[in-house]
Amino acid sequence: MINPKLKNTKLQHLIEEIQTLCNPKDIHICDGSDSENQLMWEILEQSGSSIKLNREGSWYVRSDPDDVARVEASTYICSEKEEDAGPTNNWFAPHLMKEKLIELFTKAMQGRTMYVIPYSMGPVGSKLTRYGIEITDSPYVVVNMRIMTRMGGEVLEAIENGADFIPGIHSVGQPLTSSERDSPWPCNKTKYIVHFPETREIWSFGSGYGGNALLGKKCFALRIASTMARDEDWMAEHMLILGLENPEGEKKYFAAAFPSACGKTNLAMTLPSIPGWKITCVGDDIAWMQFGADGKLYAINPENGYFGVAPGTSDLTNPNAIKTIEKNAIFTNVALTEDKDVWWEGMTEKAPENLTDWKGRLWKFGTMGPASHPNARFTVSMRQCPVFDPKADDVQGVPIEGIIFGGRRSTLAPLVVESFNWAHGVLQGASQSSEMTAAAKGNIGALRHDPFAMLPFCGYHMGDYFQHWLNQEKDNRKMPKIFTVNWFRKDAKGQFLWPGFGENARVLKWMFERIDNKVEATQTPIGLLPKKLDLTGLNLQKNVLDQLFKVDREGYLKDIEELEKYFTLYKDKFPEKLKTQLAQLKSRL
Ligand code: OXD
Ligand code: MN
Numbered sequence: 073m074i075n076p077k078l079k080n081t082k083l084q085h086l087i088e089e090i091q092t093l094c095n096p097k098d099i100h101i102c103d104g105s106d107s108e109n110q111l112m113w114e115i116l117e118q119s120g121s122s123i124k125l126n127r128e129g130s131w132y133v134r135s136d137p138d139d140v141a142r143v144e145a146s147t148y149i150c151s152e153k154e155e156d157a158g159p160t161n162n163w164f165a166p167h168l169m170k171e172k173l174i175e176l177f178t179k180a181m182q183g184r185t186m187y188v189i190p191y192s193m194g195p196v197g198s199k200l201t202r203y204g205i206e207i208t209d210s211p212y213v214v215v216n217m218r219i220m221t222r223m224g225g226e227v228l229e230a231i232e233n234g235a236d237f238i239p240g241i242h243s244v245g246q247p248l249t250s251s252e253r254d255s256p257w258p259c260n261k262t263k264y265i266v267h268f269p270e271t272r273e274i275w276s277f278g279s280g281y282g283g284n285a286l287l288g289k290k291c292f293a294l295r296i297a298s299t300m301a302r303d304e305d306w307m308a309e310h311m312l313i314l315g316l317e318n319p320e321g322e323k324k325y326f327a328a329a330f331p332s333a334c335g336k337t338n339l340a341m342t343l344p345s346i347p348g349w350k351i352t353c354v355g356d357d358i359a360w361m362q363f364g365a366d367g368k369l370y371a372i373n374p375e376n377g378y379f380g381v382a383p384g385t386s387d388l389t390n391p392n393a394i395k396t397i398e399k400n401a402i403f404t405n406v407a408l409t410e411d412k413d414v415w416w417e418g419m420t421e422k423a424p425e426n427l428t429d430w431k432g433r434l435w436k437f438g439t440m441g442p443a444s445h446p447n448a449r450f451t452v453s454m455r456q457c458p459v460f461d462p463k464a465d466d467v468q469g470v471p472i473e474g475i476i477f478g479g480r481r482s483t484l485a486p487l488v489v490e491s492f493n494w495a496h497g498v499l500q501g502a503s504q505s506s507e508m509t510a511a512a513k514g515n516i517g518a519l520r521h522d523p524f525a526m527l528p529f530c531g532y533h534m535g536d537y538f539q540h541w542l543n544q545e546k547d548n549r550k551m552p553k554i555f556t557v558n559w560f561r562k563d564a565k566g567q568f569l570w571p572g573f574g575e576n577a578r579v580l581k582w583m584f585e586r587i588d589n590k591v592e593a594t595q596t597p598i599g600l601l602p603k604k605l606d607l608t609g610l611n612l613q614k615n616v617l618d619q620l621f622k623v624d625r626e627g628y629l630k631d632i633e634e635l636e637k638y639f640t641l642y643k644d645k646f647p648e649k650l651k652t653q654l655a656q657l658k659s660r661l
Contacts, residue, residue: 104224158533183248319348344577497554535645
């Protein structure tokens with residue numbers, strides 16, 4: 073038992089309860105210090121989990137080959153009423169799930185240390201910030217949470233002084249008997265990622281990977297926070313936040329929702345190809361937003377680091393990310409070079425000789441699959457990003473003037489479309505669909521509906537969530553303009569039409585100037601398209617541009633037919649206002 077007792081009785085009881093249930097060999101309350109971090113790495117190295125890299129302060133970790141991504145099929149929203157979880161979530165009755173969890177967690181931490189991680193989602197002191205306590209038996213989780221959140225003594229002190237917190241209980245689900253040697257990546261075939269939105273609790277069993285185990289991220293900052301946001305009139309979104317500055321030094325902030333592994337990290341720290349324009353990064357994955365008394369929408373990034381997809385990241389695609397990970401980074405499931413550095417597909421054109429792959433095998437190109445897992449990740453502090461936005465720590469947040477929705481669509485969706493108004497933009501968000509990536513277990517490449525890029529992350533009924541978005545519009549509020557982008561449209565030969573990456577700044581520039589009413593747009597049935605995009609210095613054929621902006625009426629009508637079917641999933645919770653928007657869109661086509 074911890075001694076002396078904590079002042080916060082909720083925390084004291086939580087620790088006692090989980091200790092009694094999970095029977096760990098000892099308890100460690102994390103303070104976030106350097107020495108503690110060092111100790112965690114010593115433990116990880118000794119158990120064969122990690123390798124010190126030949127890169128300042130950086131570590132290499134390989135997961136179990138069966139524990140490599142978020143497990144959406146084993147993710148549950150356990151609201152009292154099934155209807156409140158809605159048709160897009162797995163639901164289970166809370167009392168039955170609790171019984172199941174008690175069974176799973178009984179003695180689950182035997183032979184292991186139970187770590188208690190006090191962490192803050194958001195800058196300490198912001199009105200939008202919320203605290204969490206993660207209890208885990210994984211030192212890998214501790215070192216990651218130290219980067220991904222503001223973790224440690226300051227937060228514990230705030231909690232000890234009475235601040236509330238969201239509890240999250242995590243176990244890798246592999247107890248250790250004294251004679252057993254630990255596995256390098258302990259985990260369990262049985263996995264449960266469970267959320268209780270009413271009592272605001274998280275329980276996660278069996279996985280040590282990413283969003284399954286770093287409970288501040290998807291579990292708290294999206295699934296639980298979305299329900300808090302609904303009840304308290306704010307927004308918890310799967311969005312990056314970036315600042316865009318024009319050559320005159322004027323700056324605007326944008327929030328952008330893209331499904332997992334669709335380039336949010338790249339866009340959030342784009343190095344613009346157009347002279348004089350600058351992009352700064354507030355966050356690459358999650359935005360918590362609320363309208364202020366002045367009617368503007370303010371956003372904070374609740375996280376403190378990036379858990380970015382490594383494959384495809386290079387000096388060409390994201391030079392700022394490459395600089396960010398030069399030191400103090402954790403690399404999980406990438407390939408290891410002979411001189412103890414990292415490599416992944418897309419980093420360089422040719423793979424170095426004598427690579428060891430993410431499964432620990434000497435790798436040869438061709439028959440062994442990729443050297444790094446497609447969902448291999450780097451974990452790194454956002455403070456190391458060369459374009460870290462100085463306002464990322466501002467307790468007020470940053471004012472959002474533009475909201476962007478995007479997905480990975482090889483057909484139909486034009487490069488950029490501006491919505492006619494807020495409700496039309498909400499329809500755009502609700503209509504988002506994208507080709508699946510390796511971020512979640514599933515059928516990669518299949519087109520799936522992913523409204524607001526929140527399909528796996530909305531903690532309540534998606535129909536109510538659409539309504540919550542509509543409800544944000546009020547007379548005294550300055551509603552941001554809403555845009556939809558698609559960087560991934562392909563030509564008949566399957567080649568990408570748009571070069572993407574740094575060139576995406578041209579599209580952002582158009583949005584920036586639209587917000588200021590400085591550039592014109594062409595009215596089309598689906599929304600407003602650029603009359604002219606700044607393409608100076610970009611050698612893009614006229615026919616490519618035509619294809620990028622083609623509004624395929626027939627294709628859209630088919631898409632809408634399919635969308636109408638999809639929206640019946642939400643039954644009477646699908647908002648009337650969106651039905652009207654959809655009918656209007658149809659009649660315009
Ligand atoms: C992520 C995801 O890790 O969306 O950010 O899967
Ligand atoms: Mn994400």
